[in-house]
Amino acid sequence: MIQKLTSAERTAQMARLHGWQTVAERDAIQRKFEFADFNAAFGFMTRVAIKAQEMDHHPEWFNVYNKVDITLSTHEADGVTARDIELASFIDSITA
């Protein structure tokens, strides 16, 4: 059973990410992306989808045209875990 990160672990892990913010109302992290157009946005989503499936850990996300908003949280732990950090880190790596 995966555990929520402690406050200290989370602060340390978040510092290694780029542009991710904690969500006000719930234990989750979020980042907003903007691409050149829909093709670029959906291409990005496809790369994230393949990684998510490989990890068996899936994002909550919203897309309209060139914008993608991603929220990460771990359902089983009811909060942010190392899995969310790993997926966020992958996402950062393909948008650097």
Next chain:
Amino acid sequence: MIQKLTSAERTAQMARLHGWQTVAERDAIQRKFEFADFNAAFGFMTRVAIKAQEMDHHPEWFNVYNKVDITLSTHEADGVTARDIELASFIDSITA
């Protein structure tokens, strides 16, 4: 310049669609989908994305795991147009 459907046109067109509802706060239509799993949901999204790009008319959508919520509206017309009905109709055809 594409025009918003009149109330009568919209009623007639909506009757040909399956499960689409008007959105309360704005001039848009929405349908919620549920699939077997993420693979099925994202596969569906990919088919819609390719059609949307071909039409140059893109959805607003939210996905988490096996759920996809789609909202359609035409930005240039500030409301529902024949383009939204066409895309909704395609979406219906691949989820029949």
